[in-house]
Amino acid sequence: MALRQALDELVDTLEKKGASIRMYLKPGLSQPYIHSTLATIGIRPPKELLELYEWRNGVIDEISTPVHLFGEHQFISLEYAVEEYKEMIKNYHSHSLDMNQCFPFSSFQGDLCAIYCEDATISALVHPVINIYHGIALLYESIERMAETATAWFASGIYDVEPVDEVKQVAIRQKINSRVPYNPISL
Numbered sequence: 371m372a373l374r375q376a377l378d379e380l381v382d383t384l385e386k387k388g389a390s391i392r393m394y395l396k397p398g399l400s401q402p403y404i405h406s407t408l409a410t411i412g413i414r415p416p417k418e419l420l421e422l423y424e425w426r427n428g429v430i431d432e433i434s435t436p437v438h439l440f441g442e443h444q445f446i447s448l449e450y451a452v453e454e455y456k457e458m459i460k461n462y463h464s465h466s467l468d469m470n471q472c473f474p475f476s477s478f479q480g481d482l483c484a485i486y487c488e489d490a491t492i493s494a495l496v497h498p499v500i501n502i503y504h505g506i507a508l509l510y511e512s513i514e515r516m517a518e519t520a521t522a523w524f525a526s527g528i529y530d531v532e533p534v535d536e537v538k539q540v541a542i543r544q545k546i547n548s549r550v551p552y553n554p555i556s557l
Contacts, residue, residue, distance in 0.1 A: 373421045376517040380439065383521045387530075389437040396427040396447060407448055411455055413473050416497045418513045419485050422475060423448050432477070441520045441529070441539075443476035443483050451475055458482060464506050467492070472500050475513070485513060495549060511547045519546045 384391045404423050408415050415423075428447030429435040439445040446454065454474045462469055472484040481503035492498055492508060499510035510516040522542045528534055544550070 373418055373512075373514045373517070374425050376514045376521070377422070377425050380517045380521045380524070383524050384437060384439075387524055389524075391429075391435075391437045391439060394429045394431075394435045394437070395445075396430055398424045399427050399448060400424070404448065407452060408473070411452060412470060413455075413487050415473070416485065416487055416489075418497055419473060419475065419487065422513055428475075438478065439520065440476045440483065440516055441523050443478050443481070445476050446474070454482060455484075458484070458502060462502055462506060467500070467506060469506075472502065474502070483509065483516065493550070498550070508550055509547075510543070511549055515547050519543050522546060 381392055381395070401420055401424065404415060404420055426445070428445050428450060429439070432444050432446050432450055435444060451474050454477055455472075458472065458474060459469060467486070468488060471486055471488040473487050474482040474484040476483040482501070484500050484502055485497055486492055486500055487497070489496060492500075495508070495511055497512060498508055499513060499516050501507045501509040510519060519542060522545075523529065523539060526538065526542065528539055528542070
């Protein structure tokens with residue numbers, strides 16, 4: 371499945387469940403704008419990151435939008451993501467990962483999901499999604515797999531009841547991201 375198709379399916383799944391996300395999504399950006407914005411911080415965006423921000427530029431208001439697109443994580447605008455990136459660089463360090471190449475595109479109260487922008491592999495994955503919060507861990511194979519995972523979570527009703535069934539949540543994530551170790555590896 372292509373990234374845009376996975377993202378559209380995620381939005382459709384949320385809308386079918388009565389979670390109006392579409393009206394909160396900002397229009398997409400042009401590739402030249404994305405490139406020039408990310409060049410200011412030294413990021414060369416991989417294809418998936420370009421496709422994500424061409425599709426949409428996050429949500430209108432990262433704080434008050436009632437539905438989180440990626441499960442617990444909200445899809446943040448490119449401009450907000452650049453600010454989050456700058457804070458992340460100040461506060462996080464890794465011995466095995468170049469943090470300057472981690473670009474956050476979704477967040478929740480300081481918990482970031484970032485795509486690794488360098489072409490080097492991490493656990494045999496190119497451009498995986500890294501979770502940055504009280505540590506740094508490999509979480510999803512790609513942004514596309516992250517969208518597919520969130521779609522499966524919402525479709526299964528995992529967020530329909532509190533508390534969230536974390537065992538079911540992890541099982542779904544592992545099934546869709548089978549190349550990521552069951553317990554996310556620390557980087």
